Amino acid sequence: MAKLVFLSPAYSGHVYQFVVEKTTVGRGDENLLVIRDESVSRAHCEILVNEPEVIVRDLGSRNGTVVNGRKLRHQQTQAKHGHLIRFGSVEARLELECDPFVPTTTITAAHDYLKFMRESAKPKAQPENPSLSMGGDAVADTTASKTVLVPAASVPASGPTTSTIEQADTPKESKLSLVLTAATVGIGLLVLLWLLFRGN
Numbered sequence: 697m698a699k700l701v702f703l704s705p706a707y708s709g710h711v712y713q714f715v716v717e718k719t720t721v722g723r724g725d726e727n728l729l730v731i732r733d734e735s736v737s738r739a740h741c742e743i744l745v746n747e748p749e750v751i752v753r754d755l756g757s758r759n760g761t762v763v764n765g766r767k768l769r770h771q772q773t774q775a776k777h778g779h780l781i782r783f784g785s786v787e788a789r790l791e792l793e794c795d796p797f798v799p800t801t802t803i804t805a806a807h808d809y810l811k812f813m814r815e816s817a818k819p820k821a822q823p824e825n826p827s828l829s830m831g832g833d834a835v836a837d838t839t840a841s842k843t844v845l846v847p848a849a850s851v852p853a854s855g856p857t858t859s860t861i862e863q864a865d866t867p868k869e870s871k872l873s874l875v876l877t878a879a880t881v882g883i884g885l886l887v888l889l890w891l892l893f894r895g896n
Contacts, residue, residue: 698745700781700788706733707786707830714745721783722755730829735759735784741768743775748792750775759784 702710712719712729720727724738731740737757744751753772754761761768762782763775775781777792 698747698750698790698792700729701791702786702788702830703780704786704788707731707788710830712788714743714750717745719743719745722757725829731783731786732830733784733786736786737784740783750790750792752781757784 697713697715699711699713702708702712716728719729720739720742721729721731721736722738722740723730723732723736727739737755737759739755740757741752741754741761744753751772752761752763752768752775754768754770756770762780763773764779764781766773775790777790779790781788781790
């Protein structure tokens, strides 16, 4: 699982774990990761996680987003394990847990299916707090755990709805559905070809 470990003195010890595919970062309360620092824009950037790939996309922030020394302005770049990411003057290190089942060669559809089956078998934690807010009046109690897990389904500002909760597993189900559909079409074509050649 990907996570950000904050290094700046004011936020040292805070850890943000990515569970949803897209995390918005900024000073505004509408973000999943809220950093109350004057150097951070209201809508600073977004981080897209599809392990093992992590993309950081600047949203036109005032002070830019820096990934491993490269400053982004309305741009995006890939971030890797150990890269330092700076939101204004707030710095964090990206940490990725390596999946021992991911081969170093080209990933095939069979590998994706096996990964889907492994992930489906894992129990899904549903933490209470869907976001992390740091700084300002929202400074966390230092005696409490500073690790925050984000639930698998993103929660809109108006609160969760039935459709949001029901669609949490849709990407995984659609992969399986796609594999089954492709297999069915392939078998159908083979039967059709066999009938055509048998008639000759």
